[in-house]
Amino acid sequence: MQKEAAIREPLILGHKTYHDVTEDVCKPIEDKAPRMWYILFSIALIIGLYGVGSICYLLGTGIGVWGLNKTIGWAWDITNFVWWVGIGHAGTLISAVLLLFRQKWRMAINRSAEAMTIFAVFMAGTFPLIHMGRLWVGYWVLPLPNHFGSLWVNFNSPLLWDVFAISTYLSVSLVFWYIGLIPDFATIRDRAKKPVSKRMYSILSFGWSGRAKHWNRFELVSLVLAGLATPLVFSVHSIVSFDFATSVVPGWHTTIFPPYFVAGAVFSGFAMVQTLLLVMRKAMKLEAYIHTKHVEYMNIVIMVTGSIVGTAYITELFISWYSGVEYEAYAFLNRATGPYWWAYWSMMTCNVISPQLMWIRKLRRSLLFTFFISIIVNIGMWFERYVIIVTSIHRDYIPAAWSMHYPSHIDIAVYIGTIGLFFTFFLLFARYFPVLALNEIKTILKGSGQSYKESPDYHKHH
């Protein structure tokens, strides 16, 4: 068994046994849902349905119901798309990259972070699909034989790369997540008393029995999927950034975009994980598994990626001047001092200044402060995409075509609606699925659990 230094903070607090771990995770699923869950679920569902209604109205009427115009052809839709995809980057990063680096603290958060990833990518995918206006022909983005017209899809286009990247990312994350869930569903199945839930979890657990050979395969599959998902995470947001970087719009045409977008995605993804987990650990009484140390680790990730993002902002500014291209220089000057200055400075404050506060140990270990910063970062990252997208195109090469973007009621409703749907899915997940990776937590109980670390024979094994 792998041992770690006794001076490291234990990852699992309290004197837990294997059975306690099962109890703690399964209890919220088996008990009646608290009243608060119903209240939150109803609010999320109402907001979500309002969004669905707005989408139906949009599809019935046309894209004209959005605040787009002839100059600004992309605004809230793509901003929201990139924002959601970015949020969807934390889950796979936690479960894949941290698995490859053997970071054990990920085991407390990977399940819910992956769930969040999947729901976030669902929300992201909504925007390009509805922006097509004719949702029912959405499958035309696939390379289908050309009796639909005279052409194949364009494989030279970053928009098509995006189709492949997002759909691969979504489906691979889903498979990765589900393969980890199967043994945990089996645990719930074997504890279930009511016939309906027994039947449901039997189906979901695929008849998992926990044989030695199956565990052997399970571990290898997890490792290889992590190996595949790691470059995938980096490729997805790089490709999203190509949507802009390969164009010739000043402010978009930048080689720094791929790494800068990936860092920003991880930054916003971890912030969303913090927002959700800080509430979830309290509501589901999981404080022993997700505690200050986990929050601190995530805050360090936020600090590092936030610094990368900050560096990228400043690099962009410098290069726009240093390039000597007056259009490029104007695009950045306009961002900071033009009509959208407030968006630019919101972005700067939220994304550059706030993560730097995490250098202070006391702050990054404060749960309340972390929650506050996580919201700030999410707001900041939304503004980042809005600034990049709208301020770059609202004043193009011909001053006669200059324009402003004002979101319509439907713009706002669809965006808020996706947030509602996201929380609806997440609340359902928290109610019916094991929110911690039971089988993984049990493997680190002896190496990183508090009672084992404090036991007198802990050092004997060395």
Next chain:
Amino acid sequence: MADKIIYAMYGDDEVLKSSAKKLVSNGIKIAEVYSPFPVHGIDPIIGVKGTRLGIMAFLYGLTGLTLATIGMRYFMVLEWKMNIGGKPNFSYVENILAFIPVSFEFTVLCAAHGMAITYLLLNRTLPGMKAQNPDPRTTDDKFVMEIRLSDQSVGEDKIDELLKDTGFEELEKKITE
């Protein structure tokens, strides 16, 4: 053929491992171990070989890469030479940069899904399958060792004697058809 199965249940993975070691060194063959989580180090003791699923993943990935290359070459170079910004696709190699993202994504797509499907089929874990663990507690905190009498060269008494001091919590014997 009638067979007798002995299930020995343990409450700790370390105890299970030392017990398995003892039995195996005395020539007993352990048919199966059921555990709530992967017990590291049990595989070599009971003779479970490493899986070759990794090789399968590589082959699926290679298939994906090949398909993507063939597909894009056909769509973009042979069937319909699209002229984008005055840069027509006359050869695949000269335009390969534009084809790298989709090649990569499709490789990962095929490798990941191919391996996941193979994994589920090999394990026979599919929707609707019946669970086969001998005791529901093996998915919670218990570890069960399965010994089949027909596999052994020694008698049941000898196995009982060996098991006696291994620290099991429960012992169950079952006769199967």
